[in-house]
Amino acid sequence: MRTQAEKGRLFKERHAQPGILILPNPWDAGTAKLLHSLGFEALATTSLGMSNALGRPDGENVVSRAELLENCRVIAEATDLPVNADLENGYADDPREAATILRDAAAVGIVGGSIEDWSGERIYDFGHAVERVAAGVEMARSLPVPFTFVARAENLIRGRNDLDDTIRRLQAFEKAGADVLYAPGLRDLAAMKLVASSVGKPINVVMSAADPALSAVEMEAVGVKRLSVGGALSRLALAAFMKGAREMKDKGGFTWVRDTLPSKDLKAVFRQ
Numbered sequence: 001m002r003t004q005a006e007k008g009r010l011f012k013e014r015h016a017q018p019g020i021l022i023l024p025n026p027w028d029a030g031t032a033k034l035l036h037s038l039g040f041e042a043l044a045t046t047s048l049g050m051s052n053a054l055g056r057p058d059g060e061n062v063v064s065r066a067e068l069l070e071n072c073r074v075i076a077e078a079t080d081l082p083v084n085a086d087l088e089n090g091y092a093d094d095p096r097e098a099a100t101i102l103r104d105a106a107a108v109g110i111v112g113g114s115i116e117d118w119s120g121e122r123i124y125d126f127g128h129a130v131e132r133v134a135a136g137v138e139m140a141r142s143l144p145v146p147f148t149f150v151a152r153a154e155n156l157i158r159g160r161n162d163l164d165d166t167i168r169r170l171q172a173f174e175k176a177g178a179d180v181l182y183a184p185g186l187r188d189l190a191a192m193k194l195v196a197s198s199v200g201k202p203i204n205v206v207m208s209a210a211d212p213a214l215s216a217v218e219m220e221a222v223g224v225k226r227l228s229v230g231g232a233l234s235r236l237a238l239a240a241f242m243k244g245a246r247e248m249k250d251k252g253g254f255t256w257v258r259d260t261l262p263s264k265d266l267k268a269v270f271r272q
Contacts, residue, residue: 002080008111008146011042011082015148015180015202020220023084023204023228027053027071030270031233032078037269044084044112045075048231052238058231061120065091065101069108076109084112084148084228093119095128095135102139102147112148114182117169118158126165129153130172137177150204151178156185157209163191167198174201180226185209189222196223208232 002010014021024040026032027049035043050071051058068088076083085105090098098115105113115136117129124132133151140149151173155166170181182204186192188211196203202225207214209230216227244256 004106004109004111005145007080007082008148011084011111011148012146012179014041014082015225020216020224021226022216023226025049025229025231025233026075026078027231027234029074029078031237032075032081032083033269033272036079036081037272040081042082042084043075043079044228045072045086046231046234047086047088049234052231052234059120065104069101069104072105072110073108082111083109084114084150085110087113087115089116089118089120090132090136093124093128095132098132099135099139102136102149103143106143106145106147110147111145112150112180114150114152114180116152116154118152118154123154123158123160126169126172129169130176133173133178134176140179141177148179149177150180150182151176153181153183156183163194167195170195170199170203174199180204182206184230187211189214189218192219192224193222202226204228206230208235 021041023042023044024035025044025046026035027046032043047063048058050068051063054063056062072085087101087105090101092098102113115132117124117132136149140147153166153169155162166183170183173181178201180202181199183195184206186195186205187209192205204226205219205224207227207229219227247253247256
């Protein structure tokens with residue numbers, strides 16, 4: 001197994017290397033191991049996937065800080081891949097208090113993480129949002145392992161369709177020292193190209209909020225560096241679960257069993 005320092009160094013270096021980085025989002029140890037078996041370079045946690053697994057509505061402050069960090073630990077320890085964590089808003093409004101979640105995430109094996117400019121109820125004022133990023137940068141640079149800090153601008157998925165303000169925030173976050181810039185809700189190539197050309201740091205696009213017809217090749221061509229899928233894989237798994245359950249309930253049928261993963265294949269992955 002790689003050390004955490006090795007994971008952190010590899011993750012940072014990968015952002016400077018050619019080629020787009022696809023970060024799939026597992027929600028537990030099993031899904032992390034399955035993704036590792038397919039050859040992905042790194043993983044990213046998902047707050048939605050974790051909430052789904054706990055049977056709680058995402059985005060309603062019903063997952064505790066301790067539960068989030070435990071999920072991070074489980075996923076980080078499942079494989080030797082670098083893991084980037086969705087750390088919500090840091091569970092605090094105060095910049096320095098929010099930044100402590102980076103320290104605590106690193107303590108459980110995480111080597112990259114994002115903090116939002118969304119309080120859970122509103123977008124933070126511009127100046128306060130920048131202060132929060134600056135505090136996150138300071139914390140990330142103080143950690144004993146290389147840590148990739150991701151600054152998120154939440155406008156586009158929080159009902160505030162203001163791309164100009166989103167770019168303004170990302171530019172300020174870059175100036176404050178963020179390693180990666182992330183504006184969930186960039187849906188088309190034109191918006192992605194505009195954002196990528198407006199900043200100098202790598203940008204992340206989440207495909208659960210983008211046009212799914214777009215390919216990684218197309219997005220790389222307009223300047224996107226990282227792709228994640230948020231809770232989409234979790235929702236895909238639950239869609240298959242519900243399809244099978246409905247067939248049992250409504251028709252007394254079991255044809256869905258044909259589509260399940262063979263136990264021997266799962267055992268082979270989980271033994272590694």
